[in-house]
Amino acid sequence: MAEEELNEELFHRSMSLQRQLAQMGMRYEKLHGGVRGQNRTLALLSKNEGMKQAELARFARVRPSSISEVVDRLERHGLIERRRDNSDHRVFRLYLTEKGREQNERNHSSWLGFVGDLMSPLSDDEKAEYLNILKKLDKQALFLEERMEEDAKKEGENHA
Numbered sequence: 001m002a003e004e005e006l007n008e009e010l011f012h013r014s015m016s017l018q019r020q021l022a023q024m025g026m027r028y029e030k031l032h033g034g035v036r037g038q039n040r041t042l043a044l045l046s047k048n049e050g051m052k053q054a055e056l057a058r059f060a061r062v063r064p065s066s067i068s069e070v071v072d073r074l075e076r077h078g079l080i081e082r083r084r085d086n087s088d089h090r091v092f093r094l095y096l097t098e099k100g101r102e103q104n105e106r107n108h109s110s111w112l113g114f115v116g117d118l119m120s121p122l123s124d125d126e127k128a129e130y131l132n133i134l135k136k137l138d139k140q141a142l143f144l145e146e147r148m149e150e151d152a153k154k155e156g157e158n159h160a
Helices: 003-031 038-047 053-060 064-076 098-119 124-159
Strands: 080-084 092-096
Touching: 003 038, 003 098, 038 053, 038 064, 038 092, 038 098, 053 064, 053 092, 064 080, 092 098
Parallel strands: none
Antiparallel strands: 080 092
8 A cells, every 4th residue: 555545544544533432432421421521621630630721721622611611510510629829819720529539530440441342452562552653643743733833823924
């Protein structure tokens, strides 16, 4: 298979898998009483407690308005809390409550079972290689995204 055809096939299969996983993730959240983005937000906060809401949005790669809706919902359900920053009282930081930690733990255990089922056709060596490939692609995608942002800024400066 020629390189161009191979790249095209890789792209289409990657996008197809991404869509499938996203749809399955939404169904999973629905089945487990969650709302879109809720479980992912709890998981992100569990590893990064004390983040500002804007940091969480950047980390999750979503619009601030989208994360705001999820954070408000999680707070209403008693899963997270906003605390004032000690050094800047205008700023709020986000923390899981005990109820949020328990919910995240249940979500995590259940999700690990799903991921185990998904990866079951692969050997441990194949899983390790797949992980290495994903890390390389993620790094490259971030590099390309930064380059695109720089190009857009330059383009904007040229039209100003």
